[in-house]
Amino acid sequence: MTVGGQIPDTETGVGLAKTPAARQAAAGSTAGPAPGPSGGSPSGPGWFGRLGLWSAAHLRLVVVLWVAVVAGLGAFAPQVTSALAGAGWHAEGSESVQVRDLAREHFGGNASTALQVVVHADRPVSDPAVQDVIGRATALLTADARITGVVPPQPGATVSPDGRTAILLAGAGAGADDMVRAADDLKGPLGALSGGGIEVTATGSSVMWSDFNTANHDAMIKSEMLSWPVTMAILVLAFGSLVAAGLPLLLTLAGLAASAGALVLLDQVTPVSIWAMNFAMMFALALGIDYALFLVVRFRAALARHGDAVRAVRETMDTAGKAVALSGATVLVSLSAVMLVPAPAFRTMALGIMLAVVFVLAATLTLLPAILAKLGSKVDAGALPWSKSRGKEAGSTVDAGASGSPRFAAWADRLWRHPVRYGLPALLVLLALAAPLAGLRTAMPSITVVPEDASARVGYTTVQEAFGPGTPGMLQIVVPTEQAAQTAADAASDPALGDTLDRLRAGLPEDALVGGAAAENLDLQTALDAKTPLVIGVVLGLGFLLLVFALRAPLAALLGTVTSLLSTAAAFGVAKLVFQDGHGASLLGFTPQGFLDGWAPVFFFAMIFAIAMDYTVFLLASAKEHYERTGDPRRAVTGALADSGRVVFAAAAVMVAVFFTFALSGPLPPKEMGIVLGTAVLLDAALIRLVLLPVLLRLTGNAAWWCPAWLRRILPDVRFAHD
Incomplete structure (x- = not known):
């Protein structure tokens, strides 16, 4: 309320003279001209x-x-x-994404987005009952159009040293997002194959996401x-x-x-x-x-x-x-x-x-x-x-x-x-x-960000225990054929190269590309x-x-x-x-x-x-x-x-x-x-x-x-x- 140009200061009881000119002066000449219609003024709305x-x-x-x-x-x-x-949790244009695309195109979809189906049994995987489960898992996978093919367990590679754990590799025949949807659809039916001392779990990057x-x-x-x-x-x-x-x-x-x-x-x-x-x-x-x-x-x-x-x-x-x-x-x-x-x-x-x-x-x-x-x-x-x-x-x-x-x-x-x-x-x-x-x-984040009973984590733990630490996070190296032998020798002969991704990339031949799920995260x-x-x-x-x-x-x-x-x-x-x-x-x-x-x-x-x-x-x-x-x-x-x-x-x-x-x-x-x-x-x-x-x-x-x-x-x- 103003009386005679005075605005009462309710805190001090002192009247402050505040005419429009005084207000503009107090504002350090920042007030500018009286507001027009664009500002909301007495002459009309803004x-x-x-x-x-x-x-x-x-x-x-x-x-x-x-x-x-x-x-x-x-x-x-x-x-x-x-x-x-x-999906979408990757750096566009990165070396690891290039590896993923090359692996999908030239290696039967064996890319970081491929599904891994882990079959763990209380008996050797050569047992007929285990082989029957592997066959049914393979049929489930091949029936999905997003899977390019299934690589069966290979002794010395995807069969554990004790012979009780095997990994099926289901090639990625679609993009990363569609492979996550494939994991949504397949991990339940694959898990349903478990029983009688045989456990089936899907894991891998797509299942984790x-x-x-x-x-x-x-x-x-x-x-x-x-x-x-x-x-x-x-x-x-x-x-x-x-x-x-x-x-x-x-x-x-x-x-x-x-x-x-x-x-x-x-x-x-x-x-x-x-x-x-x-x-x-x-x-x-x-x-x-x-x-x-x-x-x-x-x-x-x-x-x-x-x-x-x-x-x-x-x-x-x-x-x-x-x-x-x-x-x-x-x-x-x-x-x-x-x-x-x-x-x-x-x-x-x-x-x-x-x-x-x-x-x-x-x-x-x-x-x-x-x-x-x-x-x-x-x-x-x-x-x-x-x-x-x-x-x-x-x-x-x-x-x-x-x-x-x-x-x-x-x-x-x-x-x-x-x-x-x-x-x-x-x-x-x-x-x-x-x-x-x-x-x-x-x-x-590590695999621990998903619940302990999640398919990806159960499969990850099973692979780690059966094949040794680091196996679930293996790197993929794509290199011209003529450099493959030298690249393999370099990667195997110098353990220091495996300490970090940067060292590995620096130590391999110039044309070598390093990828894999772990590399995509890094x-x-x-x-x-x-x-x-x-x-x-x-x-x-x-x-x-x-x-x-x-x-x-x-x-x-x-x-x-x-x-x-x-x-x-x-x-x-x-x-x-x-x-x-x-x-x-x-x-x-x-x-x-x-x-x-x-x-x-x-x-x-x-x-x-x-x-x-x-x-x-x-x-x-x-x-x-x-x-x-x-x-x-x-x-x-x-x-x-x-x-x-x-x-x-x-x-x-x-x-x-x-x-x-x-x-x-x-x-x-x-x-x-x-x-x-x-x-x-x-x-x-x-x-x-x-x-x-x-x-x-x-x-x-x-x-x-x-x-x-x-x-x-x-x-x-x-x-x-x-x-």
Whole structure:
């Protein structure tokens, strides 16, 4: 409320003169001209406000279009688990992939993707009963069109020294993804041949990925089922009404159905990893909740002030809608950097998440405002008894146009008065958690990532015990015929060559190519290590530029980017303590490998940074809105926390609940994902967005929002304030 050009400072009781000219001067001449229609001003709504008004005026059309999109693409969704690919965990263009292709083309499919069927008996494999089982296994394999042929057990090669274990080699007659599907289809019938002292198991790289995908998919479904009740409880508590709590689920289901169908169609063009759907489901839920929270909270406050649902939608979209769009763009930019990794599985997983984000974002900016305009005050239908008092709190705003919580406003005031008291401990905790990162080791996972009773692991163990250590991970060497004898001699005569793949490749003739499943893992790890700095640099750089573009405040953008990096480092530090050093391993029920899985630094970094920047955008966009209105850095911080603090807190609670349920899953990769992502969200929300970033904005004051004249001239005038 203003009286005679004075804005009362509720914390100090001192009236601050804030005329428009004074506000512009206080902003260090960064405010620029009065906002026009594109920014959302008194003269008319901005672009997002107009989108909200159009959606509200065309509710039927918007609903029909979304029903058509969801029904059209959703019709393909049931095929997602069977249509999507199971492989793709290799480095494109690597030497090992060349060996795999050559072996498939010239050596009867005896490539790394070939199936190995292990027959272990309590009697010699020459026994008629064992031979009968081998014959039936051979018939099963040859009946499958994806198998080029079956090499029977060969004494001295694929028959163990004690004569009780034999290996059938089923040649790969199809690509890596189809061979994983072949493993899906054949490992059960082959296992059913066991009995009478004879055990039949399928193993090999394709079977391992089949078991890996099955175990992790089952674990993720179980975790998601466990997280739903917790998610629903948090949503009801956060929104205070059953109708409002159902809105995020509407966005999630629309985005998930559309993205699932889109992935199936995309798979017709290029193989898409089954993991793309798993991650898309998580992000659709997480971001659907985030975005709906931000818009619904703002809509409620605007509705309480104006009493007009359409006007409330216009204001909501010009402020919170703009921030949501910026958040979605930041998430997409972060994930797009993963496309730099030359591994099909990683690229399609990132693409799956990006599709989910696009559909959820589109639903948030079109379907949600249309429904809110229609609902009006009915958005609070099914309200809980205590929610009415909180609704009154929401009307007690910190600043004109705010949807603030007095509790978070009081917390912001405390941070402003004592920045070092609260900011320094938060910084020290984050740095202490990030310190173990210096000793982090990464490697591709071993066979232990699949359950002990999985076919691939049982067969692997049987081969290892019968033929000796290292046999299951044998390398393949492809060489011109005239160099074969010399290559064999070199590989056999110098044991040091077998210590590492690099030494072996360096010591063999120039034309020799070394491959095999183990070599493919090592080549993928090498590619990941090489691309990690580039991916991290691109994510940080693009995230910073996007914030500068939207905020026109380089220092505030830098603070948001650096603090997001700090929470990511702390999360990986915790991951090192848990998964590499084994702290808490018995509690979580796993055996530490002594390293973090090789894909974590690249893929998890992009995911964590995307989520962290999501919260950053909400906080900084709200702070910029208040700074544009008042020119006061203190009101910017207190108003931002009052507006977005509860939203960040509630959204983070949902994400932490969802991610930490994955820590309860059986296989190791979901545990890693759950702990790393859950810890990152917890630290980011509790210590950075609600403590450290506001403190840094307090310490930098007006400088946080300063923009040099030359940069103002080239940047668009994006404004978040709505008068």
